[in-house]
Amino acid sequence: MGTAAGIILWKTSVKAHALFGIDGNESIQKPEDVKWEDVRKDIVTLIESNSDYDDGSYGPLLVRLAWHQCGTYCQYYKDGGSDGATMRFKPECSDDANNGLDIARSLMEGIRKKHPEASYTDLWTYAGGVAIEEMGGPEISWRPGRTDSKSGDTYPPVGRLPDGARGEDHIRAVFYRLGFGDEEIVALIGGGHALGRCHNERSGFHGPWTFAPTTFSNEFFRLLLEEKWNGNPQFEDSTGELVMLPTDIALIQTPDFKKFVVKFAKDEAYFFQVFSKAWTELMELGTNIK
Ligand code: HEM
Secondary structure (H helix, E strand, O other): OOOHHHHHHHHHHHHHHHHHOHHHOOOOOOHHHOOHHHHHHHHHHHHOOOOOOOOOOOHHHHHHHHHHHHOOOEOOOOEOOOOEOHHHOOOHHHOHHHOOHHHHHHHHHHHHHHOOOOOHHHHHHHHHHHHHHHOOOOOOOOOOOOOEOOOOOOOOOOOOOOOOOOOHHHHHHHHHHHOOOHHHHHHHHHHHOOOOEEOHHHHOOOEEOOOOOOOOOOHHHHHHHHOOOEOOOOEEOOOOOOEEOHHHHHHHHOHHHHHHHHHHHHOHHHHHHHHHHHHHHHHOOOOOOO
């Protein structure tokens, strides 16, 4: 194609590549130029953009995306974690633990197109915190400065995210590897699972943990203590509508965890404080922000 039209087409595609990259792999990242207040507005609009999706909010899905991006960190090998947004690439994007997060990543692609000066990893972690705040959670302190990796760069091995069908030892192995102690473990799991629901086709579990899955609260802890949970691996309450995973049940089977479940159920303000601090730490694992 040696025509003028051909040259224009070629130019357009080069421009598109330079801006958005192929496979979302390349990027213009100028963190100093990002207008985070504008990004925030776009994320809030996105969260509420589809009343037909699940419980009418993309918030819980965005929280899970941010957590799974950071939850691969290893403090012993000093790899994985928040930097990189490596879940855009194989094998991480096809890890079973990340089933369903393709939806979140493609929703965030729309935000990235509007704000190409931001890294994917800053956008994903920021969106998780905005979602928590928008759903009534604590104020989240968040700083930009993460960088994206390119396809082919080192990525963390798959298999580092927790498996809901397991128990106490597994929880400790995963969260100690991230650098968290028992109180933070209980806060993070119970805060995350106050939100959203399980989807059979994604994890083999189904249903929400609370009756208000788009509200961030200490309800998970209250229900865990007050309801009678039957079943295995899917535990259900007396109505059969609510779910707990074996890892959730382990929080009341293990005295060192249970004491924090009791504390958080009684004192929501204290729970918000512990969760918020642990979430910010989680979002900065594996970065040079500190
Ligand atoms: C032992 C640790 C954990 C295990 C085993 C676990 C496991 C799971 C599983 C199996 C699901 C259902 C996925 C689906 O079917 O769609 C899920 C959903 C979810 N998890 Fe966790 N999780 C853990 C910790 C966390 C933490 C620390 C957070 C955040 C602080 C979190 C936030 C969420 C959210 C928000 C959802 C709902 C997503 C949606 O509604 O689409 N989880 N988790």
